[in-house]
Amino acid sequence: MTTPAAGGTAAVPPAESTPHPTKTGPHRTGPRRSVTGTRKTIAALFLLPALVLLGALVLYPIGYSVGRSFFDKAGDFNGFDNYETMFSDDGIRTAVKNNAIWLVAAPALTTALGLIFAVLTERVRWGTAFKLIIFMPMVISMLAAGIIFRLVYESDPDRGVANALWVGVHDTFAESSGFPQGHPGARSPLQGAGGGAFITKNPVRAGEPVVLPLTGVPPDRMPDDAESARPARADPAKVTGTAWQDFTRGKGRGQVNAPDAAEFGYPGIKIEAVKDGKVVASTKAASDGTFTLPKEADGAQLRYPASNFREPYNGVDWLGPSLITPAIIGSYIWMWAGFAMVLIAAGLASVPRELLEAARVDGANEWQVFRRVTVPLLAPVLAVVVVTLMINVMKIFDLVFVIPPGSSKDESNVLAVQLYNSAFGDRDAGVASAIAVLLFLLVIPVMLFNMRRMRREAQR
Amino acid sequence: MVASAAVAALALGLSACGGDSDGDKGKDKGKDGGGKEGAATVQLPKLDGEKVSVSAVWGGSERKVFLKVLDEFEKRTGAEVSFVPAQDPIISFLESKVAGGQPPDVAMLPQVGAIEQAVANKWAKPVGAEAQKQLDKNYAKGWQDLGAVDGKQYGVYFKAANKSLIWYNTEVFDNAGVQEPKTWDEFMQTAQTVYDSGVTPLSVAGAEAWTLTDWFENVYLSQAGPEKYDQLAKHEIKWTDPTVKKALTTLGGLFGKKGFVAGNALQTEFPASVKQTFTGGDQPKAGMVFEGDMVSLAISETKAKVGTDAKVFPFPAVGDASPAVVGGDAAVALKDSKGAQALLTYFASPDAARIWAEAGGFVSPNKGLDLKAYPNDVQRGIADALIKAGDDIRFDMSDQAPQSFGGTPGKGEWKALQDFLKNPKNVAGTQRALEDAAAKAYKKS
Numbered sequence: 045m046t047t048p049a050a051g052g053t054a055a056v057p058p059a060e061s062t063p064h065p066t067k068t069g070p071h072r073t074g075p076r077r078s079v080t081g082t083r084k085t086i087a088a089l090f091l092l093p094a095l096v097l098l099g100a101l102v103l104y105p106i107g108y109s110v111g112r113s114f115f116d117k118a119g120d121f122n123g124f125d126n127y128e129t130m131f132s133d134d135g136i137r138t139a140v141k142n143n144a145i146w147l148v149a150a151p152a153l154t155t156a157l158g159l160i161f162a163v164l165t166e167r168v169r170w171g172t173a174f175k176l177i178i179f180m181p182m183v184i185s186m187l188a189a190g191i192i193f194r195l196v197y198e199s200d201p202d203r204g205v206a207n208a209l210w211v212g213v214h215d216t217f218a219e220s221s222g223f224p225q226g227h228p229g230a231r232s233p234l235q236g237a238g239g240g241a242f243i244t245k246n247p248v249r250a251g252e253p254v255v256l257p258l259t260g261v262p263p264d265r266m267p268d269d270a271e272s273a274r275p276a277r278a279d280p281a282k283v284t285g286t287a288w289q290d291f292t293r294g295k296g297r298g299q300v301n302a303p304d305a306a307e308f309g310y311p312g313i314k315i316e317a318v319k320d321g322k323v324v325a326s327t328k329a330a331s332d333g334t335f336t337l338p339k340e341a342d343g344a345q346l347r348y349p350a351s352n353f354r355e356p357y358n359g360v361d362w363l364g365p366s367l368i369t370p371a372i373i374g375s376y377i378w379m380w381a382g383f384a385m386v387l388i389a390a391g392l393a394s395v396p397r398e399l400l401e402a403a404r405v406d407g408a409n410e411w412q413v414f415r416r417v418t419v420p421l422l423a424p425v426l427a428v429v430v431v432t433l434m435i436n437v438m439k440i441f442d443l444v445f446v447i448p449p450g451s452s453k454d455e456s457n458v459l460a461v462q463l464y465n466s467a468f469g470d471r472d473a474g475v476a477s478a479i480a481v482l483l484f485l486l487v488i489p490v491m492l493f494n495m496r497r498m499r500r501e502a503q504r
Numbered sequence: 505m506v507a508s509a510a511v512a513a514l515a516l517g518l519s520a521c522g523g524d525s526d527g528d529k530g531k532d533k534g535k536d537g538g539g540k541e542g543a544a545t546v547q548l549p550k551l552d553g554e555k556v557s558v559s560a561v562w563g564g565s566e567r568k569v570f571l572k573v574l575d576e577f578e579k580r581t582g583a584e585v586s587f588v589p590a591q592d593p594i595i596s597f598l599e600s601k602v603a604g605g606q607p608p609d610v611a612m613l614p615q616v617g618a619i620e621q622a623v624a625n626k627w628a629k630p631v632g633a634e635a636q637k638q639l640d641k642n643y644a645k646g647w648q649d650l651g652a653v654d655g656k657q658y659g660v661y662f663k664a665a666n667k668s669l670i671w672y673n674t675e676v677f678d679n680a681g682v683q684e685p686k687t688w689d690e691f692m693q694t695a696q697t698v699y700d701s702g703v704t705p706l707s708v709a710g711a712e713a714w715t716l717t718d719w720f721e722n723v724y725l726s727q728a729g730p731e732k733y734d735q736l737a738k739h740e741i742k743w744t745d746p747t748v749k750k751a752l753t754t755l756g757g758l759f760g761k762k763g764f765v766a767g768n769a770l771q772t773e774f775p776a777s778v779k780q781t782f783t784g785g786d787q788p789k790a791g792m793v794f795e796g797d798m799v800s801l802a803i804s805e806t807k808a809k810v811g812t813d814a815k816v817f818p819f820p821a822v823g824d825a826s827p828a829v830v831g832g833d834a835a836v837a838l839k840d841s842k843g844a845q846a847l848l849t850y851f852a853s854p855d856a857a858r859i860w861a862e863a864g865g866f867v868s869p870n871k872g873l874d875l876k877a878y879p880n881d882v883q884r885g886i887a888d889a890l891i892k893a894g895d896d897i898r899f900d901m902s903d904q905a906p907q908s909f910g911g912t913p914g915k916g917e918w919k920a921l922q923d924f925l926k927n928p929k930n931v932a933g934t935q936r937a938l939e940d941a942a943a944k945a946y947k948k949s
Contacts, residue, residue: 198771227699259701260701358768449773450711450713451770457914469912470912
């Protein structure tokens, strides 16, 4: 209890006291000497390398980019044409929109998650181990994380973890049917009935065995108890028939619309007799595909309901055009939640415990303590985290470059990737510079906010 | 036997009768070819101590074999050859190299457009007399023209790609009881039967849109004919042309058929599209996959064997004849050095081609190369078809187009055709999108 509080108070005074001498310094000494007593020329000499580097590596490129943005691909002056292109190009407009989504969603969610982790890990016994695990993704490079998540989001449930989980959960509630891809072949007595069901073209009669041939069920999906299909025996009091896979391996259809010995029945497939849109009877086929319906089915049409053919659920299309940006943001959160957590946990350590204790003594419950005491006390730290992440998100590149497959690249576009594409794909340095300038302008407000906050902190 | 006779009768002569015994024979022939390696067909100058650098985008197994080809050159001339790995697009890579004052002596350019760009930027140096002699001796006019700009020869096509092939899983075809189709109608019927047998007929690598542009080009070349093809490639006719509509409708009939295209094609990358066709025993995710001869490289990463488990037939004739869409990598000299010219001469000779041909995964446009050099019947058939197509070959259209139209992920033709794959009924909208993008891209270049 006392250590963090003591550490906090011990750490703060020096930080506050250091700026004072520099501020008050010039008033006390002569104009030619600074606080430390060095001459201005010497000070300038020492500053020179830093200034030259700063100028050559930061200021000059910024100026050059601004200038370059007014020239076209070949280097001829073209005024604001590049900016016009920038705002009329669909790809760049998507990039601006996506950057806005990123800017709003990613830092907020990451910070929220970091806050939750920080507060919770403080209370569990193995908190440090937990923190270590959460922080681990931070040490992976963005590029590697991108490749990892490309695999995680893979749509095939056999390869992508995300879909494997999703499909696992889904299938425990809704199982897929036994006969996916089943469909009538050519010259079939069946026709589509809408919604994936198939129905006989003509009404059936009792005493005349019916054939309900289908094709296309993959052999490895056939039920294990499937046996050789047999023609049904005629029974004048009943409607009988065969439901089977009218396809002989290696021979094609075999005898069309008649069961061959090499063909398999559809055990358990559901058959309904429909009269005037109403189901009058229903049954399931035996392992050799034969089925029997009562007398009521006479004159009805037989139907395979769509439930027989439900395709196996394939999960969510994470990398598809509509979900790609949220999916990438998800991978970003995975990486950076640890960073947020560590900073917030450090802030949390310096929160005076007496205040929390006092609130509890006053009868506040844990949620109220968190909401009304912890969070307001942490506000400065949270601001630092959010602003840092905002700057970080503004220039997001690697994940967006690596994760989306070619078909959803433009839906996931962000400014930094567009900049790269314009510069090295289209080789149009003009438009690329214009994007760089736009990016620069967008970062300025965040930077100003950050600087103001830092100055305020220093004054406190 | 009947099947093989029928195949032999094919104009393209793609023989695909590769039983076990044939495969072995092929190997023996390959060894024979190896034995003859000593007999050089081309005289190369002595270049002791000279340094030559070659730049290409090849990586992995392709790079390994290419280095072998270069080793032979070192052995014969005494020159020291270094390989400079480049990134796609190679023209941007070269731009930075030229700007840095250190261009490689020779670069392998994968597109007609790249050669034109290199000439326009005044980087490329014309082919010398020695190399030209080899070209005249070993190359069809069509192939020479692909490497020429404004009547001047710059490029030597070393590696060719036959992009008019459909590969299939033989077990799937056997189980479905179907034969290799020759026309589009037969092809559709074959696909239907394969579907009836419980296997999805087709694997489409929609995540990489260059496969889609190749699909379109094959249908278009066969259906609309070579003249229209050339006009469309130069954007002399618009993408809203009725011939384009017809081709897209034909293609849409295939892509849009329920159950014909293996799951989530838009996220299937090219290697995966091949892999899913040739793994999974008799129940692969798809029965056929379309693309050029480089498919055999991807197959070699599976357990399937080219010639027995995986076979190939020429792209079915949509119109009068099967199309022959090709691609290729041309060697272009970027420096006026003796070494560069010697290397071009070497690349134009059958000697260089033989080394890679024997290693597999390679088709040479060099008609001087003995077909026996290829390691199996499938490769031999592909090469034979390519040589026989002679001057009727057409270079990949998207590779001739400006990069922003025919070669940028998420843009232009690539994007439009991906959207088309997503919604194959939207022919008119696709045409409009294509024309809009083309108008912009061709105006700029």
